[in-house]
Amino acid sequence: MNDGKTMAPPVPVQSRPPAGINAGAWLGGAILLAIAVLPLLVRNAFLTHLAIMVCINAIIVSGLSLLARSGQISLCQGAFVGIGAYMSVLMTLGLNLPFILGVAVAVLSAGLVAWLLGAIMLRLTGVYFVLLTFAFGQLVYLVFLEWDSVTGGANGIPGIPPASIFGFAFDGKPSFYCLALVLTLGVFLLLRAIYRSPAGHAIDSVGENAKLAEASGISVRGTQLFALTLSGAIAGLGGSLIAHYTNYISPESFNMNESVTLIIIMVVGGRKILLGPLIGAMVMTPLPELFRGAVESQNIYYGVALILMLRFLPLGLASLPSRSRRKQEVRA
Template sequence: MTAISLDTGLARPAPLRWLLRVFLAAAAAAPWFAGPFVQHLAVLTCLNILIVNGLALIARCGQLSLGHAAYVAVGAYGSVLASRHLEWGFMPSTLAGVALAAVVALALGAIILRLKGVYFVLVTFAFGELVRLILLDGASWSGGANGITGIQPAALAGMVFDTRAGFYGLALCVALGSVALLGAVARRPFGHAIDAVAENPALAESTGLSVRRIQLCAFVGGCALAAAGGALQARYVGYVSPESFNASISIGFIIMLVIGGRRSIWGGLIGAMVLTPLPELFRGAVQTQHIFYGAALILILRFLPAGLAGLPGPWQARRRKELQ
């Protein structure tokens, strides 16, 4: 019995599929039976899954944003300021932050999506630094370098998520929802259009597809997911600061995506699960952490271009040869 893979359209053995499901279910349930520190790492992992999945949507369209943390910042600050100054609740303020990031991405994307390759990357990097500097200089409304403290915890449907275990449940639902969203996009005609644009924009344009519109929709959608992650992060930590959204954070998201699998629906989830806990293992040894990241990237790009999500591929190919 076989199942169809959302990533490649190839048959995947049922035992492997069920083994993956059991592992993910066990990994999702484990933090509720662990201590506060493990729950903290689990929350951060779920938030990173949401943010990296936004980057995956952009990358699937053939672009790479080096300023992804800027939209995390817009979502975080937008939701906090809406809550503080407009006295909006958790859900309206979160939607306000996401909407603000989507508008910013729409305005920027309409300009920069004409750029290709390294030029697009450089402009997104410059925009990320611009957002960080604006937040640093806006001391009257952003708190400047000191940031904003005392942010109220998330509250939804009468429930207040003021504990790590409680917030983990919320973050897990949102993270899995983002994975399901990527899967739904991949199965729809819009997902096929994204793949066509990524493979050959000129050919896609000749078939009647609007390359600019498709790229812009993917860019805005990816930035909106990042903003949702930023809004949730602000509620969880209770504090936002411009230095929490610098260029190194954007690079970290890219590394998660590449190691997990840039073209896979599960790439963001796998990359975040693998790399989010690693800084704790290298606590006090930052240089060692950077060396590990560099070595891991080189090995992945050399031997697993599809990332860790592509590991079943070689095994699957060998199994087919054995059956022939």
């Protein structure tokens, strides 16, 4: 019924674009695509080497990020990397098995050790779990160092054969970069599928509030055990790639400093965002080359960067696009 008053026309509501289809996502994808093809176009050996190490570090840290999303932090990721590396070498160099079988054994071995570790230690949480993983990492390092007949001791194992699939040897940097890039993409697609599955929702729920998740019927210990097992298996894949890329491994490559460096990469990139490990690896992997003339000060720079990141950007560099988008929405 019209009472004589003029009604104002409704204000149109601006529709929000669906998540994942925004300018920031397209821009990020374009940047990552450019980084992926740049080493192949430039044909610079040093740049290609850095790109390979970025891919390997991104693979390893993505597993660590998976565990962190479940609410646990591990200081023995370097140990799982070492287990994968040594098992792959023993299969290919010791038993003369194909590279694919060596990688499979490396992944399964590291995952099995991670599962056994979790079955024993996941009854503890927080700082107690972190301390136990620290002790386990030191124990594995000592085994690598003292078991000369298998690991070569402090001298390590030289002469590791290059990666080879169906007769094609990835013995050059460009070809190995293609292999590392494909495996990195495969790992990230796997984790993307997991994060969007009920298992991924359970991992996030346990990481956010373990007691509430348990009250909702989610097995906290079972979820964290799954995350730790998969994290170890992914680290084993990264260890196998390191061994067959460098053609030499030694216990020093898998000490506690390496585990701490992996955690720093995860924090800088962002542990709750899928591409966080890749972004962290792209930022932190080239730093040792920049500080080659000041090795003693490298840890100081790492520590300062970690403190600043935790203070001003706790969700990592990968959260910058979402933060800027939220600020724009608030202004609008």
